[in-house]
Amino acid sequence: MKKLLGLLVLLLVILAVTLWIRSETVFEDNQLQIKQSKQELPLDTDAAVARFAKGIQIKTISHDDPAQFNPQPFIEFRQHIKQSYPLVHQASQQKTFSEHSLLYYFPGTDNSLKPALFMGHMDVVPVDDATLDKWQQPPFSGAVVDDIIWGRGTIDDKVTVFALLESIELLLQQNKPFKRGIYLAFGHDEEIGGSQGAVKVAEYLQQQGVEFEFVLDEGGAITDGIMPGIEQPVAIVGVAEKGFVNLRLTVNSEGGHSSQPPEHTALGILSEAIVKVENAQFDTDLTFSKMTFDAVATHAPLSSRLPMANLWLLEPVVSNVMLKTPSSAASIRTTIAATMASGSSKSNILPSQASAVINFRILPGDSIESVKQHVISAIDDERVLISDFMGINPSGVSPTDSVGFKLIEKHIRQLDNDVLVAPYLVVGGTDSRYFTSLSDNVYRFMMVRLNPEGLTRFHGINEQLPVQDYLNAISFFHAMLQETSGIEMPQSSH
Incomplete structure (x- = not known):
């Protein structure tokens, strides 16, 4: 048992040293070396x-x-x-x-x-x-x-x-x-x-x-105090742009008086569909986060460099941390936002039609069509009609x-x-x-x-x-x- 524990400790030490060495050697300073020379303009x-x-x-x-x-x-x-x-x-x-x-x-x-x-x-x-x-x-x-x-x-x-x-x-x-x-x-x-x-x-x-x-x-823009651990301002230049699409979910029913409701109204079926979509989040992709980090890594603290240099092991951890904040979560996956809904016009009338709109911001790698198929699979209910309107694929x-x-x-x-x-x-x-x-x-x-x-x-x-x-x-x-x-x-x- 002692030998096994000793071997385990040795492996952990080797792993820790490997992670540290990678954090110190993987990244290079890619910043353009140039002298500051602000031009004086003949400007009033x-x-x-x-x-x-x-x-x-x-x-x-x-x-x-x-x-x-x-x-x-x-x-x-x-x-x-x-x-x-x-x-x-x-x-x-x-x-x-x-x-x-x-x-x-x-x-x-x-x-x-x-x-x-x-x-x-x-x-x-x-x-x-x-x-x-x-x-x-x-x-x-x-x-x-x-x-x-x-x-x-x-x-x-x-x-x-x-x-x-x-x-x-x-x-x-x-x-x-x-x-x-x-x-x-x-x-x-x-x-x-x-x-x-x-x-x-x-x-x-x-x-x-x-x-x-x-x-x-x-x-x-030039961001200041926004990138954790980096004291210098960072000018972020967009090299790609998420796409977007709106999907309208529609459920039709016979309607009627609310005193004699079916087991699930059109609005109830629609609500369940929305929850299914929200629970079927898209996979994460750290490609762009890594691209950004690589450019500034040598100026970042060890606490940031170590996980980013070792995504081969720590990618799930990094993703989970980023998913906790809406702004960083939006940069690593296609997002889902239910934004609009409608049912009947009166509280005691069963809706003959209920509809909702879900807005998706599409990460490069996904597309309008793949988003639509993802939603169809997540809802898996023929009573819910799905159509797209407005949208453009990612750049x-x-x-x-x-x-x-x-x-x-x-x-x-x-x-x-x-x-x-x-x-x-x-x-x-x-x-x-x-x-x-x-x-x-x-x-x-x-x-x-x-x-x-x-x-x-x-x-x-x-x-x-x-x-x-x-x-x-x-x-x-x-x-x-x-x-x-x-x-x-x-x-x-x-």
Whole structure:
């Protein structure tokens, strides 16, 4: 027995040493080594901030109900940017889609170079009347108080629209032709799916036979204090995006008076089906979590490195830990969210039809069809009819060794080489999903800094942006546009 215990202890020691050695040797520092060199721009910063603030004041709100759409703010917004950026409008070819989404094209002199596309969106989500008194500054004031710009759209996503326009206006002042063509696309309905904006733009560009070297849209950001154990800020750049689909579950019955109910009403059958789906969670996949972690692993504590370096043994443990938090759970599996349900119109009437909607955010590797089959198998009840509406499959995965990713990485680190850069999976939806057929290199990043508190301001109360963050966004896009347009191609080494 003593020999057996001794052997067991020896094996445990060997295992512990193996796990530790792997945690110290598996990962390499993959961060781009570059000197910080923020470019001083000939920019009137007060005027630039004022132009941005005025754009925040214009209530370009997207509503789920089309009857609530007000076109006038979008007309005003378009007039504002036309007046504010005259060189942009003089130098570009412009096209409007569904009256409000905008596309600008700045031709390049070298037709052998594929153009690049930079994207943003002009619309914002509404502000709930019930939360108005909780805003420290009115949500459409564009107020600048203590070097902070306040209002809906300061983060999501007018910051990108105005930073791009300021940047390219500055470039045009140099009166130098672009070698590579540049497109800017600004959607007017991203917050409600982009069907009349980005979809139409993408269809038009595809008809024109346009292929992009890379596409850059919103998505990631510079996160601070969000990645456990890593003290440095981490810029997460989306290299893929989850898809989504809505499945409607419908149960029909004869109905009647509630005083003579069957054993299970249509609503009861439907409720059981929903529970079955929620209990049939999708398998986990750590591919994207590992991709993100690999990029920053050498800066992470041993407590994080050890399990991630030894997924061959500890993957179930890591998955279980990540599943305990909704945000991390969403990054490792297709999610299930029952969001809508209806039955009869009166409490004493048996429903002749009950229906519910379940929203799925689809991890790359799954598809709309595989999700539907998963649900059919989980419910296993012919009384429940299942149909899908709205949806798009997950995007492909863009490489991290392309010109586009290297440019993004380079100019993030040039602004601040304390910021680490890592690829990640975008769990929400962006307009870029419609452009994946136009380029293999689609990335999602916006130059803003977000801490845990800042994350809550997306679509929330007290959306705000420090003035310095806005100026950094202009510097970032100016450097990106300058190099992308062909003045200098990226030279990088890891």
